[in-house]
Amino acid sequence: MKxxxxxxxAALVFAxxxxxxxxxxxxxxxxxxxxxxxxxxxxxxxxxxxxxxFVYYNIGNCYFEMGxxxxxxxxxxxxxxxxxxxxxxxxxxxxxxxxxxxxxxxEDIPPALHKMFFYLSYTxxxxxxxxxxxxxxxxxxxxxxxxxGARAVVxxxxxxxxxxxxxxxxxxxxxxxxxxxxxxxxxxxxxxxKNFPASAxxxxxHLVTVEDxxxxxxxxxxxxxxxxxxxxxxxxxxx
Amino acid sequence: xxxxxxLCVFLLAAVPLWSQVSVIARVDKTNLTQDDELTLTVxxxxxxxxxxxxxxxxxAFNVYSRQTTQASVNGRSTYRFSYTMVxxxxxxxxxxxxxxxxxxxxxxxxxxxxxxxxSGTAGKQANPxxxxxxxxxxxxxxxxxxxxxxxxSNASLPxxxxxxxxxxxxxxxxEAFFMVSAVDNYRPYVNQPITLAVRFYYASxxxxxxxxxxxxxxxxxxxxxxxxxxxxxxxxxxRYTEMRYLLIPAAPGEAVITAANATFITGSSPFxxxxxxxxxxxxxxxQQMVESSPVKLNVRPLPSAGKPASFYGAVGxxxxxxxxxxxxxxxxxxxxxxxxxxxxxxxxxxxxxxxLPAPVGFEAYPAASVFGxxxxxxxxxxxxxxxxxxxxxxxxxxxPAVAWSYFDPSDATYKTLYSPTVPLTVTPxxxxxxxxxxxxxxxxxxxxxxxxxxxxxxxxxxAPKPSVLVTLSTWQALNWxxxxxxxxxxxxxxxxxxxxxxxxxxxxxxxxxQKAKTYEDISDAVATYFxxxxxxxxxxxxxxxxxxxxxxxxxxxxxxxxxxxLWQTWEAARFAPAANGETGVxxxxxxxxxxxxxxxxxxx
Numbered sequence: 001m002k003x004x005x006x007x008x009x010a011a012l013v014f015a016x017x018x019x020x021x022x023x024x025x026x027x028x029x030x031x032x033x034x035x036x037x038x039x040x041x042x043x044x045x046x047x048x049x050x051x052x053x054f055v056y057y058n059i060g061n062c063y064f065e066m067g068x069x070x071x072x073x074x075x076x077x078x079x080x081x082x083x084x085x086x087x088x089x090x091x092x093x094x095x096x097x098x099x100x101x102x103x104x105x106x107e108d109i110p111p112a113l114h115k116m117f118f119y120l121s122y123t124x125x126x127x128x129x130x131x132x133x134x135x136x137x138x139x140x141x142x143x144x145x146x147x148x149g150a151r152a153v154v155x156x157x158x159x160x161x162x163x164x165x166x167x168x169x170x171x172x173x174x175x176x177x178x179x180x181x182x183x184x185x186x187x188x189x190x191x192x193x194k195n196f197p198a199s200a201x202x203x204x205x206h207l208v209t210v211e212d213x214x215x216x217x218x219x220x221x222x223x224x225x226x227x228x229x230x231x232x233x234x235x236x237x238x239x
Numbered sequence: 240x241x242x243x244x245x246l247c248v249f250l251l252a253a254v255p256l257w258s259q260v261s262v263i264a265r266v267d268k269t270n271l272t273q274d275d276e277l278t279l280t281v282x283x284x285x286x287x288x289x290x291x292x293x294x295x296x297x298x299a300f301n302v303y304s305r306q307t308t309q310a311s312v313n314g315r316s317t318y319r320f321s322y323t324m325v326x327x328x329x330x331x332x333x334x335x336x337x338x339x340x341x342x343x344x345x346x347x348x349x350x351x352x353x354x355x356x357x358s359g360t361a362g363k364q365a366n367p368x369x370x371x372x373x374x375x376x377x378x379x380x381x382x383x384x385x386x387x388x389x390x391x392s393n394a395s396l397p398x399x400x401x402x403x404x405x406x407x408x409x410x411x412x413x414e415a416f417f418m419v420s421a422v423d424n425y426r427p428y429v430n431q432p433i434t435l436a437v438r439f440y441y442a443s444x445x446x447x448x449x450x451x452x453x454x455x456x457x458x459x460x461x462x463x464x465x466x467x468x469x470x471x472x473x474x475x476x477x478r479y480t481e482m483r484y485l486l487i488p489a490a491p492g493e494a495v496i497t498a499a500n501a502t503f504i505t506g507s508s509p510f511x512x513x514x515x516x517x518x519x520x521x522x523x524x525x526q527q528m529v530e531s532s533p534v535k536l537n538v539r540p541l542p543s544a545g546k547p548a549s550f551y552g553a554v555g556x557x558x559x560x561x562x563x564x565x566x567x568x569x570x571x572x573x574x575x576x577x578x579x580x581x582x583x584x585x586x587x588x589x590x591x592x593x594x595l596p597a598p599v600g601f602e603a604y605p606a607a608s609v610f611g612x613x614x615x616x617x618x619x620x621x622x623x624x625x626x627x628x629x630x631x632x633x634x635x636x637x638x639p640a641v642a643w644s645y646f647d648p649s650d651a652t653y654k655t656l657y658s659p660t661v662p663l664t665v666t667p668x669x670x671x672x673x674x675x676x677x678x679x680x681x682x683x684x685x686x687x688x689x690x691x692x693x694x695x696x697x698x699x700x701x702a703p704k705p706s707v708l709v710t711l712s713t714w715q716a717l718n719w720x721x722x723x724x725x726x727x728x729x730x731x732x733x734x735x736x737x738x739x740x741x742x743x744x745x746x747x748x749x750x751x752x753q754k755a756k757t758y759e760d761i762s763d764a765v766a767t768y769f770x771x772x773x774x775x776x777x778x779x780x781x782x783x784x785x786x787x788x789x790x791x792x793x794x795x796x797x798x799x800x801x802x803x804x805l806w807q808t809w810e811a812a813r814f815a816p817a818a819n820g821e822t823g824v825x826x827x828x829x830x831x832x833x834x835x836x837x838x839x840x841x842x843x
Contacts, residue, residue, distance in 0.1 A: 024699070027697050027699055030697055035634060036598075036599055036600055036634060036636060039599060039600070040599050043599075049701050049702075052701050052702050053702045054698035054700065054701055054702040055701070055702075057697075057698050058697050058698055061694055061696075061697055063632065064694050065694075066600060066631075066632040066633065066634045067571060067632040067633040067634065067667050068571075068600070068631050068632035071631065071632075082702075083702060088695040088698070091694075091695055092694045092695055095693075095694055096694075120708070121709070123705070123708070123709045123712045124705075124706055124708040124709055124712070125708075126708075126712040127706075127707070127708030127709055127710065127711035127712035127713075128708050128711075130711055130712060130714065130715070130717070130718060131708070131711050133718060133721065134717055134718075134721050137721035137722070137724060137725055138721070138724075140725055140728075141724050141725055141728040144725070144728040144729055144731075144732045145728050145731065145732060182631065183572070183631070184571055184572035184631070184668045185572065185668075234602065
């Protein structure tokens with residue numbers, strides 16, 4: 001019996017890496033260079049695993065290989081928001097943005113600081129801040145009733161302030177409606193309509209902030225260029 | 240002077256022209272089948288009387304009627320001689336020179352080449368008008384060498400023809416004018432096109448004919464033109480005019496096509512020619528009206544069982560589906576027209592449009608469909624569905640196959656066709672200002688040369704489960720719990736604790752006083768009550784100040800004086816105990832309790 005159990009355990013141990021390396025149908029299509037079909041398959045996978053950062057990452061890869069850096073950047077960004085610590089997601093997002101002349105962060109910001117700032121995802125940071133608040137609340141309650149543990153209250157209060165500040169800073173970024181130029185070339189117009197003159201042509205892959213919407217037009221700010229105007233909704237992919 | 244000379248020259252030149260005779264011969268068709276009839280018209284115009292033209296030898300034709308009309312204007316007459324002929328042989332035939340003699344001179348026309356085909360051959364298709372005369376049931380014995388007689392039982396005739404001929408045989412034996420109508424299918428399905436034919440037969444001339452077409456509700460009606468032909472009935476030659484209609488039933492159930500009718504004037508009038516010429520009616524004949532019989536139809540509904548999702552209402556047969564993309568190679572961002580064409584026999588005009596899907600990676604802009612009828616095939620039509628695609632990115636694509644279904648009434652089944660997939664090559668856009676910089680290619684000097692940076696490969700597994708922090712972020716209700724907890728603690732720590740002590744102060748003092756053994760116990764109980772209830776700390780204040788504060792808190796001078804006496808007694812007894820030890824303590828404790836009760840009642 002022990003021998004059988006040991007055999008089964010060994011078989012399982014050896015089988016696991018093999019099973020993990022087996023390509024999914026979508027990965028197989030991607031591997032064969034059939035990117036459009038792989039994209040369709042990954043979009044189906046997204047229905048099965050909603051908000052899975054790796055599926056977004058793979059969709060971004062498909063778009064990138066198909067030459068659509070804008071849509072690739074949008075999907076990498078979604079993956080980045082969910083799993084900002086992942087090096088590969090960060091690298092591919094940087095590349096997709098670079099294809100449109102954009103950068104993930106300004107040159108003035110040290111890369112280490114940016115990585116630290118985005119070490120946790122927004123939801124993780126929210127969870128951390130909340131957990132710290134709960135602990136601090138309990139310690140405070142103890143101190144109020146018993147007049148003991150004042151040092152812990154102060155110390156935890158400082159940590160909570162730092163976490164709260166970090167969360168607030170991320171919150172202001174996360175609540176911005178970001179979009180990526182998905183059309184090969186999108187026209188930036190001075191008003192929400194084609195009767196308004198085009199002030200700039202924006203290549204795909206550029207990050208924009210959506211500020212307003214009117215009919216089929218978004219009011220956007222192209223941060224890297226510090227210009228604003230109106231773009232057709234069909235030429236943008238909201239993140 | 241010059242004008243007069245010019246006028247003379249003109250008149251001199253006009254005299255020979257005026258006296259000249261012109262002869263023109265023409266036919267109504269040069270291609271016909273052996274069942275068709277041919278009309279040869281010889282038009283002779285000139286001064287004075289003109290003799291009838293002499294026809295050449297016509298071995299290939301039988302001439303069986305001749306009509307002559309005449310018109311005169313300013314002494315110049317125009318005679319029009321019309322000969323109705325039917326071919327006798329198959330092949331090329333020539334109508335030779337027609338000769339006209341006038342005032343001793345002979346005029347000849349040019350020969351005319353005629354091509355006679357066998358019934359049902361390409362020549363018939365080349366001239367649809369003549370093909371209508373194939374129904375000519377020349378059941379006579381006037382020329383046995385001519386086309387074989389077509390009887391009403393001829394199985395090779397289309398059902399509609401057979402029906403019309405049979406009806407005509409019934410009426411033609413005793414009427415010179417009559418009208419018949421028939422359809423090619425009396426039990427069509429909804430959306431199945433059928434043909435309605437209305438024929439007006441006449442054995443003699445008539446004038447001022449007026450036709451009223453039939454009507455029908457719940458049908459799409461489309462006029463398909465008219466044809467003319469002849470038919471022998473009981474040894475008499477009838478000519479007919481046939482009106483055709485395409486009907487498409489819109490709803491199932493019984494339907495009736497009302498009778499068509501025609502009014503006309505029969506009989507010849509000597510003034511008819513002048514009436515036609517000068518625009519008034521001869522008006523000497525008898526007015527008549529003929530009408531066809533109503534046609535009853537039973538429209539069957541399309542079976543709901545087995546109806547595919549790709550069925551858009553087309554009913555018919557022999558449909559084909561083709562697809563193409565124009566151009567087949569474009570740059571990303573440029574437009575491609577993707578068209579799918581359906582073609583066959585059926586009601587494509589009334590069927591719904593086929594929605595072409597937007598392939599992945601394309602923006603689609605559907606365009607309106609185009610309907611048309613194939614030339615030379617009035618029953619075959621086509622419909623083109625089109626959508627304009629804009630590829631977002633480069634690559635090799637395959638526009639997908641599209642399903643399109645129709646109902647085939649011949650076997651009462653739905654059939655589904657698939658358009659072929661269409662390859663499309665999309666090259667990277669060159670009209671964007673995109674500038675991709677993958678970094679300079681540099682030699683590190685250590686045997687490694689960086690060629691090109693690419694994105695990292697796929698993730699082959701789903702992402703790990705989110706950390707516990709993500710779960711904690713959803714417990715937002717706990718924030719409120721903590722806030723409430725803090726609030727409760729603060730309340731307890733401040734307001735609640737004091738208030739409770741305040742409420743309990745009298746009870747505590749009473750309990751202490753009832754158990755008091757010494758004067759010190761009495762003093763302490765009263766001092767505690769004062770501190771909790773009246774916020775007066777007796778230990779650090781002189782008696783005078785205590786009394787003053789009691790007055791501030793509403794005690795009367797008598798009460799303060801009473802307290803002063805008691806307090807001094809307790810203080811004295813503490814430091815100089817009396818002989819009546821315990822009895823005195825009990826009495827003083829009772830007095831202290833009475834005093835506190837007095838204060839308590841007063842504060843209420």
